[in-house]
Amino acid sequence: MKCPVCNHENGDAHFCERCGSNLTQTTSSPTPVPNSESAATSEPEYTRWSSTQATSSQASVPSNTPSVSIHKEQARESTGTNDHASAGDNSSNQWNNIVQNEKVQQAKEVSKQYLSYFLSVLARPYQTMKTVGDQHSLNGWLTMALIAVLSSTYFLITFSRIGMDGLFIGGFLRPLLFTVIILIASIALMYAILKIEKITFRPKTLVAQFGTLLVPAVVSLVLANLFIIISYSIAISLLAxxxxxxxxxxNAVLFQYPLNRTQAAIDSMYSVLIANVVVFFILYRLLGEIVIGLIRLMLSPFGRL
Known part of the structure; x- marks a missing residue:
């Protein structure tokens, strides 16, 4: 009998002598199981290409794993950067709050020191003026600032009561600017006279001395603002x-220095007089019309109410 598998002639044997296949089966011969080499040879070309592509795609899957991990790491880094940025914003906000709190505390300390300074100076201004130094220059500037603001407030309240137009500019900003000019001109004239007299002095101490003697003027302006409601005549007198x-x-600041120690070109009496005339001229040119108008208002029946 011929073997259906390998075509070997076996005679009457039940099994093939070459491949060992069963020769007694009358059914359709089983499909031989090819080995891997024959299967690869008999496999169609497109099947081999498809299996190759599938194998390569399966092999490429692990290679993409590092890129996925890289993206995850980048996401983590970006998240960490955002966390650091938010932490930096929080720290900067905390620092700003600390700085603001320190500024508030410093302002409170300055106000407390100025209040005690103000009360001590008010009792004996001239005696205190002789003992101040550079450390009191800030108090002097604060006193001058108060004088400028209170003067402007006085004119603003007065003009608002008589119904004048342009209250903020004419009643507040202009008197504020004029008073500042008068005070700065006074300091500049004292500085110039002491330089002419060749007297050694410290500019900060000069400001502190001048500001110390201006403390009573602050009290006078506070009372002038209060008396506007009661009587214009008293208010304008306190302003003057x-x-x-x-x-x-x-004059008090200048004459407490030893003037005319050297042979100056002009006597100290005349130099101080010139300084007073200059300040008076500036005061008259800047605030003369306003003050004269207020005096006329004081003499009017409405002002005597």
Missing amino acids: VSYIIIFVAL
């Missing part, structure tokens, strides 16, 4: 007293 104190303070 506050500006007279500026002239008195200028």
Whole structure:
């Protein structure tokens, strides 16, 4: 019998002598199981290409794993960067709060020190003026700032009561600017006279001395603002007293220095007189019309109410 598998002639044997296949089966011969080499040879070309592509795609899957991990790492880094940025914002906000709190505390300390300074100076201004130094220059500037603001407030309240137009500019900003110019001009004149006299002095101490003597002017302006409601005549008189104190303070600061120690070109009496005339001229040119208008208002029946 011929073997259906390998075509070997076996005679009457039940099994093939070459491949060992069963020769007694009358059914359709089983499909031979090819080995891997024959299967690869008999496999169609497109099947081999498809299996190759599938194998390569399966092999490429692990190679993509590092890229996925890289993306995850980048996401983690970006998240960490955002966390650091938010932490930096929080720290900067905390620092700003600390700085603001320190500024508030410093402002409170300055206000407390100025209040105690103000009360001590008010009792004996001239005696205190002789003992101040550079450390009191800030108090002097604060006193001058108060004088400028209170003067402007006085004019603002007065003009608002008579119904004047342009209250903020004409009633507040202009008097504020004029008073600042008068005070700075007074300091500049004292500085110039002491330089002419060749006297050694410290500019900060000069400001502290001048500001110390201006403390009564602050009190006079506070009372002037309060008396506007009661009587214009008393209010305008207190306003005039506050500006007279500026002239008195200028002279007191200058004459407490040993003037005319050297042969100057002009006598100290005349130099101080010139300084007073200059300050008076500036005061008249800047605030003369306003003050004269207020005096006329004081003499009117409405002002005597």
